[in-house]
Amino acid sequence: MADDEPRISYVERLGRTSMRSVVLVALWIVLAEGDLESLKVGALLAVAAATASVALLPGPLPRLSAWGLARFVAFFAIQSFAGGTDVALRALHPRRPLDPSCLWYDFRLSGHTPRVVFANTLSLLPGTLSARFDGDRLEVHVLDRGASTTRSIAQVEDRVAALFGIVLPMSGEVE
Amino acid sequence: MLEMMTLVLMGTIALAVYRIERGPTGADRMLSSMLFGTSGTALTLLLGEVSGLHRLHDMALVFALLAAVTAVAFVKRAWRAGD
Amino acid sequence: MMLAFDVLLAALLVWIALGSLSELKLFKSVVMFVVFGLFMALAWVRLGAPDVALAEAAIGAGVTGALMLDAVGHMRERQQPYPAATARQDASDA
């Protein structure tokens, strides 16, 4: 994997290291709950961590779109409510209504990070669980075959694409 | 109220221990120990609030991380089907 | 109310410890051990020692648990050849 990464110049390396250091220092302040005294250690560790991160992952990190992020957070909050309630009611229902099966979903997203984010999001949303990658397909375990699942998976994919500022082609195989 | 919540969480954890006892596969056992990642984090945060110890937030972070570490160790090393 | 919590915690600790020690399946025993570490950490919190609890959670449950899972995997590898599914997965990883 490391061989595929592009070689970067020292200026880029310095820029990325300092950018990531700033983010990590902010994270440290949050984790120390505003204790600025501990920043003596924290700043040092943040720079070390940023150096390690650039050494391991020299390429540019994927950019997020702010509007996409806001919409994604709202969508995620509402949908995880729906998902939790759905599964809780199924668990507590005396007859345990389940009709699970597996289906293959063809990615429209490309790129490693967006796909991973998509698969992880899918696992947290109602009725779907990503089970394995296979090339350009993802196997999804669904809790209820009757629901219009492919359509809702495609909707999640649209939201994740918007998060990364990607415009997807229209899905051709929505049932 | 917070004390009630700690008891409820203990109850959920007891159910998960029952699932580890029963199995039947290794994956079932592993996912019940994953539950301790979430429930353990929740319980630690609650205990922190009950006793006013904010340092326990760090322990909640450790719980969350370790659930992932054990899951990786399980998948890469210890897994065999039908166990 | 916290007394009820403590009693429940102690009872579960004993149950898990017995489950971990009196088990013939190694894997189940290891999972029980990890869970025992997490519970022990909670017990340290209740005993008023959050630093010990942090160490217990990180070392007792996390690192030792991962090492033991690794050891169980190695022991199985010694005893029998890999089943087909796992072997294929390893080949694709390499």
Next chain:
Amino acid sequence: MIPVVDIASTALFVASGFYFLAGSVGLVRFPDVYTRLHALTKADNLGLGLLVTGLALRSGSWYTVAKLYAIWLLVLFASATSCYLVAHAARTGGIPVWRNERP
């Protein structure tokens, strides 16, 4: 403490307790690994989110609020990832998917 905040956080705690309990009942009652993973990831993460929101309402400082949500995000990420790992291992290891035989 302001009573409105108190009532709201209590309601959030009750709701989160419900989801945690439902998730564990699902863990015991559901028939196979995959459905149990569903119960675990969805119900428990929602329960933790509600609990964190309740605690954040009670806490006095913004740093604590940020830290609580950071913990929740980490748990979300960790549980989604380990859920995928276990599901993948179960699927490649050949654990069959339970099907509903009743019509």
